[in-house]
Amino acid sequence: MTYSLAKIAELIGGTIHGDDQTIISGAAGLEDAVEGDISFVSSDKYLNVLESSSASAILIGKNLYKSDIKTPCLLVDNVYLALSNLLSIFSPDIHDVTEDKTMSFISPDCQIGEETKIGMFSIVESGTRIGNRTKVYGQVFIGENVKIGNDCLIYPGVKIYPGCEIGDNVILHANVIVGSDGFGFAPNANGEFKKIPQIGNVIIENDVEIGANTVIDRASMGSTIIRKGVKLDNLIQVAHNVEIGSHTVIAAQAGIAGSSSLGSYCQVGGQAGIVGHLQLADQTMIQAQSGMTKSVKKAGTKWYGSPAIEYNNYLKSFAIYKNLPDLQSRISKLEKLLEELQQQLK
Structure with a gap:
């Protein structure tokens, strides 16, 4: 499908400088773009690459645009937000699911919504409810009495343990585990460890995306809660009774120990560690490979190091x-x- 640059501006917003009838048939990076592609510039360090690019049009920040750029440009306030909307236009529907009810098991008492598809070799156990237009790929296990909302996308290998609840518009990438037992053991008089039964569940609210191989443990009692709009990268460990506030983002290989609570709009870098029973205020920012060992009461602070200290103090100390x-x-x-x-x- 092709669009004029004027049509793209109508769909994603922005101001055109140059030929608004330029025909666009795809999107690509500056160095890979060919005629018919629209590319993007998010930093002034890429302006020199722009001159040699074959892109037919450029998505560029208003603060970066220069009048001597010969390629037609679409000027926007937020390049990455506009890019997200742009790629949605050219993104093919790769989320089709092949169904064969003779090669999957769905308990007769499950409630499956309209236009929901369940792939081959998947299992949906008794008492589970799945909303409308949700797509479940092959080799997914969904335990008893699970609740899954509308318009979810559940990739191959996902395991959702009994009693867990998932909201609308949730994406679970391959091999995500939701509701495995928390790491709870009690030492006896002999120094041996006896397992503490984990009888809680996991609640994932709307618009959450969870990367491949991330594990979210069920609560020992109550719920482990992932609030609305949270984005988790691949290979993250979320322990029992953790609560992650709305619209918080966490990068790969981070770990959050039991009963810690993160506020809303926090940002956690890759391989960061958060010890148990901490409370982190809204908009806390934790740099990669940092180790949080104490609670944060003030919103909007930055932390770095292991053990982590405030960011500016870390820079001075380093x-x-x-x-x-x-x-x-x-x-x-x-x-x-x-x-x-x-x-x-x-």
């Missing part, structure tokens, strides 16, 4: 740390000089 070899050498020289002076005074 400036000293990286100079430690030089400082140590200077101290050694001063000590030697002091020793010589003491010898002269004797």
Whole structure:
């Protein structure tokens, strides 16, 4: 399907500089674009690449546009938000599910919504309810009494344990585990560990996306809760009774220990660790590979390091740390000089 640049501007917004009847048939990066493609520029460091690009049009931030750019441009306030809307136009429907009811098992008492599809070799156990237009790929396991909302997308290998609840417009990528037992064990007099039954569940609210191989443990009692709009990357561990606030984003390989609570609009970098029973305020930002060991009460703060300290303090401390070899050498020289002076005074 092709669109004029004017039509694209109508669909995603923005102001056109250049030929608004330029025909666009796809989207690609600056270096890969061919005639008919629209590309994008999100930083001034890519402006020099623009000159050699074969793209027919450029999506560009208003603050980056220069009048000497010869390629037709669509100027927007937020390049990445506009790019998201743009790619939705050219994104093919890759989410079709092949159904064969002779090769899957759906308990007779399940409630399956209209236009919902369940792929081959998937299992849906007793008492489960799935809403409308949800797509369940092959080899998915959905346990007893699970609730799944409308317009969800559940990729192959996902396992949803009994009693868990999933809202509308949720995406679970391959091999996500929802509702596995929390890591709960009690030591006895002999130093052996006895398993603590995990009788709670997991609640995932609307508009959540969870990356491949992420695990969300069920609560020991009550619920582990993933609030509306949360985005979790691949390979994240969310322990029992954790609550992640709305529209928080967490990058790959992060881990959150039991009973910790993250506020809304937080950002957590890759491989960060959060110990148990912490409360982090809204809009907390944690840099990659940091280790949070204490609660954060003030909203909008940044943290870095392990154990993590406030970001600006970390930068000051690191400036000293990286100079430690030089400082140590200077101290050694001063000590030697002091020793010589003491010898002269004797």
